[in-house]
Amino acid sequence: xxxxxxxxxxxxxxxxxxxxxxxxxxxxxxxxxxxxxxxxxxxxxxxxxxxxxxxxxxxxxxxxxxxxxxxxxxxxxxxxxxxxxxxxxxxxxxxxxxxxxxxxxxxxxxxxxxxxxxxxxxxxxxxxxxxxxxxxxxxxxxxxxxxxxxxxxxxxxxxxxxxxxxxxxxxxxxxxxxxxxxxxxxxxxxxxxxxxxxxxxxxxxxxxxxxxxxxxxxxxxxxxxxxxxxxxxxxxxxxxxxxx
Amino acid sequence: xxxxxxxxxxxxxxxxxxxxxxxxxxxxxxxxxxxxxxxxxxxxxxxxxxxxxxxxxxxxxxxxxxxxxxxxxxxxxxxxxxxxxxxxxxxxxxxxxxxxxxxxxxxxxxxxxxxxxxxxxxxxxxxxxxxxxxxxxxxxxxxxxxxxxxxxxxxxxxxxxxxxxxxxxxxxxxxxxxxxxxxxxxxxxxxxxxxxxxxxxxxxxxxxxxxxxxx
Numbered sequence: 001x002x003x004x005x006x007x008x009x010x011x012x013x014x015x016x017x018x019x020x021x022x023x024x025x026x027x028x029x030x031x032x033x034x035x036x037x038x039x040x041x042x043x044x045x046x047x048x049x050x051x052x053x054x055x056x057x058x059x060x061x062x063x064x065x066x067x068x069x070x071x072x073x074x075x076x077x078x079x080x081x082x083x084x085x086x087x088x089x090x091x092x093x094x095x096x097x098x099x100x101x102x103x104x105x106x107x108x109x110x111x112x113x114x115x116x117x118x119x120x121x122x123x124x125x126x127x128x129x130x131x132x133x134x135x136x137x138x139x140x141x142x143x144x145x146x147x148x149x150x151x152x153x154x155x156x157x158x159x160x161x162x163x164x165x166x167x168x169x170x171x172x173x174x175x176x177x178x179x180x181x182x183x184x185x186x187x188x189x190x191x192x193x194x195x196x197x198x199x200x201x202x203x204x205x206x207x208x209x210x211x212x213x214x215x216x217x218x219x220x221x222x223x224x225x226x227x228x229x230x231x232x233x234x235x236x237x238x239x240x241x242x243x244x
Numbered sequence: 245x246x247x248x249x250x251x252x253x254x255x256x257x258x259x260x261x262x263x264x265x266x267x268x269x270x271x272x273x274x275x276x277x278x279x280x281x282x283x284x285x286x287x288x289x290x291x292x293x294x295x296x297x298x299x300x301x302x303x304x305x306x307x308x309x310x311x312x313x314x315x316x317x318x319x320x321x322x323x324x325x326x327x328x329x330x331x332x333x334x335x336x337x338x339x340x341x342x343x344x345x346x347x348x349x350x351x352x353x354x355x356x357x358x359x360x361x362x363x364x365x366x367x368x369x370x371x372x373x374x375x376x377x378x379x380x381x382x383x384x385x386x387x388x389x390x391x392x393x394x395x396x397x398x399x400x401x402x403x404x405x406x407x408x409x410x411x412x413x414x415x416x417x418x419x420x421x422x423x424x425x426x427x428x429x430x431x432x433x434x435x436x437x438x439x440x441x442x443x444x445x446x447x448x449x450x451x452x453x454x455x456x457x458x459x
Contacts, residue, residue: 066417076408076416077406077416077418077419078408078413078415078416078419078420079408081425085425085426087430088426088427088428088429088430089428089429089430090429090430090431090440091437091440091441091444092429092440092441092444093429094437095437095441095444104418124406126405126406130406142437145437146436146437149434149436152434153434160458161458177458177459178458178459179456179457179458180456180457180458180459181454181456181457182457183457184457184459190459229288230288230290230291233288233290234288234290234291237290237291
């Protein structure tokens, strides 16, 4: 109860901190109204171990940008990390870079949400795109290295084995194996699944095939009519496509 | 699947009947003119392949049709979806902007877009309109060549969407320096990413995985 009030008061003081840059000393456990900031610092009570009441909110300021950039209309930022640059980095470097980018992404998302709340434009939203592409590139590089090592050691590309199977409706799909704690002959739910279809389903397979063929024919005739319309409206396009 | 989801999140797909204008697709003007569920007459645009497009922002072109036919100007905006080219100061009409209840607004000249067929690229030395083709130089570089004189028309430097000019760039506190970014620290080994991290952080996994079944 006291803890909930403390967390709510912390949230209110956070939004106050957004408007007022300087952090002020807070109160200890009992009164829990962090607006009264003029009282001296007292050591924390033992039962509220998780509540910060010190000056430095270590960690929380990382959710916000450098205070010099607060209120700016635009913040300049460099390019995102290229795949070629990342391929030359060691695993340690990639690991550290991932968390640096993650913290930056959290900061930018906080900024985006706060600007939505205050109904103001977010300064330089392209920073978020750059961080996301950098993280995507790191993921790609790690995946490439993993696939290369797996191909070398086992000859398989995919991490999880699988096969093409039919379901009870006659459709073919890629079934990838799952990790289970019990063998298949003890798994009642898995045994109820049917990876085969009975002969009466053949009629419906044919209907499905006819539907797909009709859809494809429709798309092709639509493309043909669109091309004819374009040729009628732009005759030189028709001449060029015929000569090629 | 994850990759395509990421890409679609970065660039949201436009609705099928979306009508392009001179405004960016994620602006208030775009949302006003393309409310959801709007169905307008389809505009047919001559299909020009991406590699065949010849006119870029910053090029000098001559207007061939319209009110300012015969005049030359710089291209300030290109809208590929409608084969439009907006030339600075030419083909203008006048309108009021920033109107309020009390203020009638400022009277400004605003340029109307021209179709690609109504403009023509200009030879840099002659300053006469020429036909242009994409050709390859001896080094293998793809360049625009004026057919009449054989001169090369260099493509003007295109501004980046984030407004960064690479020549005038100074690294900020969060930017990695060029040497650090290009430094190669990767040493190929037969360890997986996870194993290398565990070695670096000194994590020793003594737990043994329970027997699990794959099917």
